[in-house]
Amino acid sequence: xxxxxxxxxxxxxxxxxxxxxxxxxxxxxxxxxxxxxxxxxxxxxxxxxxxxxxxxxxxxxxxxxxxxxxxxxxxxxxxxxxxxxxxxxxxxxxxxxxxxxxxxxxxxxxxxxxxxxxxxxxxxxxxxxxxxxxxxxxxxxxxxxxxxxxxxxxxxxxxxxxxxxxxxxxxxxxxxxxxxxxxxxxxxxxxxxxxxxxxxxxxxxxxxxxxxxxxxxxxxxxxxxxxxxxxxxxxxxxxxxxxxxxxxxxxxxxxxxxxxxxxxxxxxxxxxxxxxxxxxxxxxxxxxxxxxxxxxxxxxxxxxxxxxxxxxxxxxxxxxxxxxxxxxxxxxxxxxxxxxxxxxxxxxxxxxxxxxxxxxxxxxxxxxxxxxxxxxxxxxxxxxx
DNA sequence: TCTGGGGTCCTAGGACCC
DNA sequence: TCTGGGGTCCTAGGACCC
Numbered sequence: 001x002x003x004x005x006x007x008x009x010x011x012x013x014x015x016x017x018x019x020x021x022x023x024x025x026x027x028x029x030x031x032x033x034x035x036x037x038x039x040x041x042x043x044x045x046x047x048x049x050x051x052x053x054x055x056x057x058x059x060x061x062x063x064x065x066x067x068x069x070x071x072x073x074x075x076x077x078x079x080x081x082x083x084x085x086x087x088x089x090x091x092x093x094x095x096x097x098x099x100x101x102x103x104x105x106x107x108x109x110x111x112x113x114x115x116x117x118x119x120x121x122x123x124x125x126x127x128x129x130x131x132x133x134x135x136x137x138x139x140x141x142x143x144x145x146x147x148x149x150x151x152x153x154x155x156x157x158x159x160x161x162x163x164x165x166x167x168x169x170x171x172x173x174x175x176x177x178x179x180x181x182x183x184x185x186x187x188x189x190x191x192x193x194x195x196x197x198x199x200x201x202x203x204x205x206x207x208x209x210x211x212x213x214x215x216x217x218x219x220x221x222x223x224x225x226x227x228x229x230x231x232x233x234x235x236x237x238x239x240x241x242x243x244x245x246x247x248x249x250x251x252x253x254x255x256x257x258x259x260x261x262x263x264x265x266x267x268x269x270x271x272x273x274x275x276x277x278x279x280x281x282x283x284x285x286x287x288x289x290x291x292x293x294x295x296x297x298x299x300x301x302x303x304x305x306x307x308x309x310x311x312x313x314x315x316x317x318x319x320x321x322x323x324x325x326x327x328x329x330x331x332x333x334x335x336x337x338x339x340x341x342x343x344x345x346x347x348x349x350x351x352x353x354x355x356x357x358x359x360x361x362x363x364x365x366x367x368x369x370x371x372x373x374x375x376x377x378x379x380x381x382x383x384x385x
Numbered sequence: 386t387c388t389g390g391g392g393t394c395c396t397a398g399g400a401c402c403c
Numbered sequence: 404t405c406t407g408g409g410g411t412c413c414t415a416g417g418a419c420c421c
Contacts, residue, residue: 244391
């Protein structure tokens with residue numbers, strides 16, 4: 001059987017933890033947990049395979065990780081460093097094809113058609129290991145999701161191949177929860193109908209998929225049959241930008257919460273402008289002590305990008321919420337409906353926005369030069385109690 | 386024992402328009 | 404007595420992914 005396409009998924013093994021082990025020889029062979037500090041409300045970002053032996057996993061609350069592995073080495077993350085390693089990893093990928101799609105800091109798809117999959121993957125793995133000192137696992141297949149699953153089955157430091165002739169047999173006993181788009185809720189719902197394997201799933205009639213899961217169902221059926229025509233498409237523009245923070249203790253003081261919204265608005269605004277974008281919609285996210293979460297958003301007729309305007313929206317939305325004294329666990333600010341800033345004609349800008357544009361521009365240059373704590377909106381500054 | 390932060394996509398109802 | 408129909412925008416929430 002021929003390969004319609006040759007797709008490789010490259011996935012770095014325990015990325016952040018491996019980099020820390022590479023840079024700190026005393027960490028090697030030991031359980032390293034990268035993420036929040038124990039005693040905080042954070043979670044594990046990544047942990048070394050040594051830590052996984054104790055049951056520690058990504059996204060696990062750090063308090064739970066600490067209970068499972070109290071003698072582990074807990075380190076805060078150094079994103080700037082990881083970004084640099086990531087960039088070099090993708091540089092290696094680009095030597096083999098321009099069709100590289102980065103899906104996260106440590107993972108990307110390559111369409112290397114018509115090169116030989118296994119040999120190419122082997123070369124990429126070797127080059128990354130030799131030049132960066134970290135290992136990656138590769139999955140090779142004729143479509144994206146099977147390349148992904150092939151890699152998952154081969155971690156760590158492995159190379160998995162699923163050819164067109166292997167797909168049917170491979171999918172027969174595969175758990176439905178391994179299919180992309182089938183998360184805990186969907187898997188539960190399928191299990192309640194007695195469907196746990198892809199082999200069983202694909203005996204269901206097309207109308208059932210559509211009726212049961214809508215658009216997602218149609219995709220699910222395709223995947224169950226080994227069909228995935230999603231192309232590997234390099235660099236797409238961001239559709240939203242957001243920042244959020246979880247407090248170590250719930251907060252109910254309005255002045256403090258508004259100051260946090262101002263700070264988040266500035267951080268979002270700064271990212272928006274440095275990306276050369278404007279937005280038409282700004283919103284907030286509020287999570288209360290009981291973990292219930294609200295989102296509110298607001299669209300304006302004219303695109304905007306200043307910190308002050310983003311904050312103005314955030315503040316209005318926040319103050320319009322019911323139950324203003326409920327203790328808050330998390331606050332977030334985000335923007336969407338993004339467009340390049342040069343497409344907006346200056347004449348269309350509201351008169352009152354122009355001064356804010358200048359203020360934002362000056363603030364951005366100061367922040368780039370001296371760091372983000374250098375300057376901020378008055379509303380973001382609050383005296384320590 | 387609790388549950389981060391940054392995203393994407395889908396759904397669904399109401400407004401509004403032709 | 405019966406209340407169109409389709410398209411798009413806006414908003415809120417939820418599932419999912421890394």
